[in-house]
Amino acid sequence: MEHPLIRDLRQAGYRLTPQREAVIAVLGETHAHLTAPEILRRAQEHIPHLNKSAVYRALDVLTHLSLVNPIDLGKGEIQYELNCLPHHHHLVCQQCGKITDVGESVFGELEKILRTQYGFAPFLYHFAIFGICRACQPKVRRTRVSLVLARCAQIEQPLARRATRKRARPR
Amino acid sequence: MEHPLIRDLRQAGYRLTPQREAVIAVLGETHAHLTAPEILRRAQEHIPHLNKSAVYRALDVLTHLSLVNPIDLGKGEIQYELNCLPHHHHLVCQQCGKITDVGESVFGELEKILRTQYGFAPFLYHFAIFGICRACQPKVRRTRVSLVLARCAQIEQPLARRATRKRARPR
DNA sequence: TTCCTTATTGCAACTAGTTGCATCAAGGAA
DNA sequence: TTCCTTGATGCAACTAGTTGCAATAAGGAA
Numbered sequence: 001m002e003h004p005l006i007r008d009l010r011q012a013g014y015r016l017t018p019q020r021e022a023v024i025a026v027l028g029e030t031h032a033h034l035t036a037p038e039i040l041r042r043a044q045e046h047i048p049h050l051n052k053s054a055v056y057r058a059l060d061v062l063t064h065l066s067l068v069n070p071i072d073l074g075k076g077e078i079q080y081e082l083n084c085l086p087h088h089h090h091l092v093c094q095q096c097g098k099i100t101d102v103g104e105s106v107f108g109e110l111e112k113i114l115r116t117q118y119g120f121a122p123f124l125y126h127f128a129i130f131g132i133c134r135a136c137q138p139k140v141r142r143t144r145v146s147l148v149l150a151r152c153a154q155i156e157q158p159l160a161r162r163a164t165r166k167r168a169r170p171r
Numbered sequence: 172m173e174h175p176l177i178r179d180l181r182q183a184g185y186r187l188t189p190q191r192e193a194v195i196a197v198l199g200e201t202h203a204h205l206t207a208p209e210i211l212r213r214a215q216e217h218i219p220h221l222n223k224s225a226v227y228r229a230l231d232v233l234t235h236l237s238l239v240n241p242i243d244l245g246k247g248e249i250q251y252e253l254n255c256l257p258h259h260h261h262l263v264c265q266q267c268g269k270i271t272d273v274g275e276s277v278f279g280e281l282e283k284i285l286r287t288q289y290g291f292a293p294f295l296y297h298f299a300i301f302g303i304c305r306a307c308q309p310k311v312r313r314t315r316v317s318l319v320l321a322r323c324a325q326i327e328q329p330l331a332r333r334a335t336r337k338r339a340r341p342r
Numbered sequence: 343t344t345c346c347t348t349a350t351t352g353c354a355a356c357t358a359g360t361t362g363c364a365t366c367a368a369g370g371a372a
Numbered sequence: 373t374t375c376c377t378t379g380a381t382g383c384a385a386c387t388a389g390t391t392g393c394a395a396t397a398a399g400g401a402a
Contacts, residue, residue, distance in 0.1 A: 013349095014349080015348095015350070015397090016398075016399090017351080017398070019350080020350090035388095036389075037387080037388070037389095049352085050351095051351070051352050051353075052388085052389080053351075053353080053390080053391085054350080054351055056388095056390075057350080072243060077388085091285065091293070093291075100289060102285075102289065106281060106284045106285065106288075107281065109280035109281065110277060110278065110280065110281050113277045113280075114262065114300070114302070117277075118271060118273065119304070119305030119308075120271065120300075120302055120303070120304055120305065121302050121303045121308055122300050122301070122302035123301050123303075124300070124302075129285070129291075129293050130293070131292050131293035131294045131295075132292045132294075133290070133291055133292075134289070134290030137290075137292055184379090185379085185380090186367090186368050186369070186378095186379060186380065187369090188368070188379095188380065188381080190380080190381070191380090206358095208357080208358070208359095221381095221382095222381065222382050222383075223358090224359090224360080224361085224381075224382070224383080225380075225381055225382075228380075229380095248358085
């Protein structure tokens with residue numbers, strides 16, 4: 001009996017290559033989220049001269065088929081995992097970096113609104129929400145968050161002129 | 172009177188340099204979302220030999236101060252904009268690429284849950300949600316979305332073994 | 343099993359983004 | 373105004389990710 005993930009790949013008209021199998025195997029061997037370079041490194045233990053293009057292209061295909069989830073935790077890198085239940089989400093504190101896992105229920109209302117008002121079927125498998133955690137809120141409140149809303153109304157016009165003046169200065 | 176955005180920069184202990192002003196000016200001159208290379212290109216019209224490191228570092232600082240929003244629309248690139256009201260969000264169809272703007276109200280319930288249950292203050296300024304739009308749902312339903320949930324329970328163990336067998340094959 | 347079509351790979355050359363370090367200059371103090 | 377501290381820049385070398393193209397091989401047909 002063929003593995004369902006590979007069956008889906010074929011059903012969608014893609015070929016099963018050793019390179020793709022290696023990528024799937026690496027993701028299937030762990031519960032961790034792996035970056036593309038890490039997947040490449042591990043897959044090269046299976047296929048020593050595996051090229052990075054093949055890995056990136058395999059991840060593209062698998063992501064498009066929703067067989068793999070790309071996860072962006074705001075560290076400037078994408079992590080990948082097999083698309084398994086139960087889905088969970090991350091609250092990423094931009095002050096201290098702490099990551100809190102939350103279940104999928106928090107998105108219940110949002111999903112309902114998107115489906116009914118916009119006819120949009122969201123993929124809410126694995127989501128990162130950035131913000132400030134409870135512990136950091138006291139420190140942060142004075143320095144920046146409170147300023148954000150107050151600032152917004154005034155931004156655009158005066159700024160370009162200031163910069164123009166400055167850059168004329170000799171260096 | 173100093174521009175509020177520059178005042179915030181100084182208040183947070185950062186220096187105002189011509190390079191940072193150029194980045195802010197470029198973002199202030201447009202309502203479009205710009206990528207880092209595009210910001211670099213435009214800022215070089217102000218400061219010809221501006222180095223890309225300075226631009227990336229300026230965007231980092233401004234993002235950390237919540238003066239600038241990084242926006243990831245799933246195209247493999249980050250776009251930047253000044254953090255202005257009104258905030259809006261994007262529904263990105265992973266089938267046809269269509270992007271639909273939605274107001275901030277759709278996040279009302281989510282924000283309430285995160286604040287009350289987790290004490291987490293989310294930055295929901297500019298958010299991309301991936302999924303399938305109304306028009307694409309009929310085509311997609313047969314091929315993949317319906318498979319995802321059914322597949323998840325069965326994934327891990329059998330796969331590594333299959334790949335191991337395959338890779339032993341001579342090339 | 344062999345052949346054939348064409349999807350996929352490897353490669354090379356590219357763009358995007360990061361980092362350590364020596365040099366420079368912002369801006370506060372005197 | 374001049375000096376000084378130290379944060380910011382430029383540079384170079386690096387890692388990450390993309391793309392076009394020729395060569396290869398998956399897998400269906402005969």
